[in-house]
Amino acid sequence: MKAVQREVLFVNLYEYSFAALEGGSLSLERYRNQPIMIVNTASECGFTPQYASLQRMYLDYRQSGLVVLGIPCNDFGEQEPGTEEEISRLVREEYGVTFPMTAKYSIIGPRTHPLFRDMVEQLGPDILPRWNFHKYLFNRRGQLVEHWPSATQPDDPGLLHEVARNLQSWSL
Template sequence: MNIFNYNFVALDGGPMPMERFRNQPILFVNTASECGFTPHYAKLQQIYQDFQQSGLVVVGMPCNDFGEQEPGSEEEIAEFVHSQYRVSFPMTAKYSVIGINAHPMFKDLAQEYGGDVLPRWNFHKYLFNRKGGLIEHWPAQTPPDDPAVLHQITRNLQSWSL
């Protein structure tokens, strides 16, 4: 399973192949606008700003699978994340992460790593290395700026030069 093999539609409707981020590490997060963890957007934006020069890309993927906490359209989601959190990192269109309609990336993650790798709620975080392999993942309860997350990011920065 390699993240660079997957394609998404961007929040603005254009194509968003993960291949365009080849040789860059990716912090990939399923998101929701009406979740108790929604303030994590601010922390994700800060991480993106802090580590962007080192090549890190944060990718948000809106998801309505948990508690129907992302009911809006892509246009409404874009307006919300830009106006409320000034998000500048790439965002995909809305996708499912579990069940029959799950995006193929999540089906492949489960097949390769087992069901425990799948999100159980919004704001599950996945860190992929610059070769597209999964380094680590953290549940929603782990904030993006948790020392364990930041440690994994900074620990690998030397190998992530552009």
């Protein structure tokens, strides 16, 4: 994918919040100054095994500041039909996920979460995922720097290069 032109994007990730998968609020402000990989997820998708690779990425890079954030979404093929409790049980028990997860959200259509709505307004509709497990990397300033389609595995060398590059610019 082509790198997102930073000067075009005025969306600041840290201004958004979600409901957490297991209850409560999940303000992205709590991750200020950390790079964040956001992934729209689904439990009954052919890409669902990517949870394991995302967890490995999170474990490998969290001490350096990376946050992986899963956003369950039923927008593509209705492949996330479960409740928050069912989703939580699956990701924790089947894939050992410890990275933060939000409640289920729409990221396309009339009930789109404000983050995705604002990205479309500023970058156009091509910024939206075409399927589950689309990956977005935001830098430590909360700006989108790159995104990858579902078929790009979390351990893809190009993706990991971008993660490492953004971690190198991270500081306490």
